[in-house]
Amino acid sequence: MNVKIFDKKFNKNNISIKTILFLIKKYNTPFWLYCAENIKNKILQLKKFDIIRFAQKSCSNINILKLMKYQGVKVDAISLGEIERALTAGYNPKNINDIVFTSDIFEKKTLKRIISLNITVNIGSIDMLHQLGKISKNHNILLRINPGFGYGHNKKTNTGGENSKHGIWYKDLKKSIFLIKKYNLNLIGIHMHIGSGVNYNHLQKVCNSMLLNVLQPYMPKINIISAGGGLTIPYKKTDSIVDTNHYFDLWNKTRNILNNFFKKNIKIEIEPGRFLVAESGILICQVCAIKIIKNKRFVLVNVGFNDLIRPVMYGSYHYISAISSKGRDMSNDYKTKTIVAGPLCESGDVFTQLENGEINFFMLPKVNIDDYLIFHDTGAYGSSMSSNYNSRPLIPEILIENNIPKLIRRRQKIEELINLELC
Numbered sequence: 001m002n003v004k005i006f007d008k009k010f011n012k013n014n015i016s017i018k019t020i021l022f023l024i025k026k027y028n029t030p031f032w033l034y035c036a037e038n039i040k041n042k043i044l045q046l047k048k049f050d051i052i053r054f055a056q057k058s059c060s061n062i063n064i065l066k067l068m069k070y071q072g073v074k075v076d077a078i079s080l081g082e083i084e085r086a087l088t089a090g091y092n093p094k095n096i097n098d099i100v101f102t103s104d105i106f107e108k109k110t111l112k113r114i115i116s117l118n119i120t121v122n123i124g125s126i127d128m129l130h131q132l133g134k135i136s137k138n139h140n141i142l143l144r145i146n147p148g149f150g151y152g153h154n155k156k157t158n159t160g161g162e163n164s165k166h167g168i169w170y171k172d173l174k175k176s177i178f179l180i181k182k183y184n185l186n187l188i189g190i191h192m193h194i195g196s197g198v199n200y201n202h203l204q205k206v207c208n209s210m211l212l213n214v215l216q217p218y219m220p221k222i223n224i225i226s227a228g229g230g231l232t233i234p235y236k237k238t239d240s241i242v243d244t245n246h247y248f249d250l251w252n253k254t255r256n257i258l259n260n261f262f263k264k265n266i267k268i269e270i271e272p273g274r275f276l277v278a279e280s281g282i283l284i285c286q287v288c289a290i291k292i293i294k295n296k297r298f299v300l301v302n303v304g305f306n307d308l309i310r311p312v313m314y315g316s317y318h319y320i321s322a323i324s325s326k327g328r329d330m331s332n333d334y335k336t337k338t339i340v341a342g343p344l345c346e347s348g349d350v351f352t353q354l355e356n357g358e359i360n361f362f363m364l365p366k367v368n369i370d371d372y373l374i375f376h377d378t379g380a381y382g383s384s385m386s387s388n389y390n391s392r393p394l395i396p397e398i399l400i401e402n403n404i405p406k407l408i409r410r411r412q413k414i415e416e417l418i419n420l421e422l423c
């Protein structure tokens with residue numbers, strides 16, 4: 001088939017069209033496709049940090065977790081489900097800090113499991129201190145501090161400041177330390193994740209705030225400072241690439257000051273989701289209908305915001321490329337303004353939209369029915385945020401490693417959805 005590789009700059013995983021067409025034939029569209037080598041490369045870029053902890057909410061497939069574990073990456077869990085996923089992937093709470101549970105609440109069943117497995121908890125509320133402290137003496141904890149400000153690529157991803165539900169308000173730190181001592185909890189670290197899409201100016205502010213909060217006479221000797229996640233990736237061609245060395249240097253300077261203060265070696269932990277997996281993933285779908293409304297060209301595909309919610313939720317941009325189903329090379333085709341939308345019974349089910357919900361467009365070749373579209377950089381908060389809205393089953397996930405594709409989640413069956421309700 002004489003088709004060219006899609007836009008080189010956005011074929012970040014070097015996957016050929018031939019491979020994609022082979023997978024389409026084998027599994028049908030739509031599906032998620034990840035590249036293991038891309039993830040390994042991202043891990044390498046963070047090797048200076050003492051601990052890399054994967055925020056599994058970004059892509060929680062057990063096979064991705066296994067890959068992380070094999071590469072020496074630890075894991076974060078925010079629910080009982082995520083704890084069970086980590087355990088299934090082989091993480092062992094007996095290895096100190098293999099799994100850290102980060103949350104602002106305990107659900108009863110989750111707390112029971114945490115205590116029985118002795119899982120370290122990153123505490124996000126004073127109530128959690130009481131609830132854990134009363135029943136589990138000497139439990140290892142970190143405190144997640146809301147430093148009073150936040151940052152995010154969207155206000156919904158800003159996790160700091162007075163409008164955020166996350167973390168312990170910085171003014172409550174002294175009270176928290178008092179409770180930790182009262183309950184004999186073991187404070188091993190301080191954590192700050194202020195949001196996703198962090199830039200260096202804000203990062204400096206976070207480092208300064210870490211110092212301000214930790215350099216207090218009442219602060220016990222800690223072992224770890226956690227920088228949280230938030231490292232960006234270039235979704236657009238014009239987006240810059242995060243300088244991980246600079247990122248590390250800022251945190252390293254912070255750590256050195258704390259080392260002097262506590263007279264011990266403190267570890268720096270980083271907790272990315274997006275940075276590790278976003279660029280490894282693409283979403284492949286098929287064109288089902290084309291409508292011209294006034295002068296607007298709508299291309300409707302077989303995935304909706306039940307599969308990929310980021311554009312609807314945040315107005316997020318994903319680069320889109322096209323593959324002809326007829327083997328036609330479209331790489332030099334004239335590009336036209338195209339609105340790309342899904343099948344859901346929701347007018348907002350549009351992938352090309354701005355943060356305020358206004359319809360936008362993407363410049364695409366004139367695709368036809370049955371051609372394929374690829375949404376790029378969808379490895380993070382793609383599959384893991386999918387739902388069954390409109391009773392649409394979850395779609396398969398495939399991982400390519402050393403050029404060998406492996407199905408890592410099969411397509412959900414409609415009967416499986418229906419069976420849940422036959423009780």
Ligand SMILES: Cc1ncc(COP(=O)(O)O)c(C=O)c1O
Nearest residue numbers: 055193196229230231272273274
């Ligand atoms: C506590 C915590 N850590 C890490 C992350 C990962 O963020 P990102 O994927 O932007 O790196 C999140 C994201 O919501 C988070 O809430």
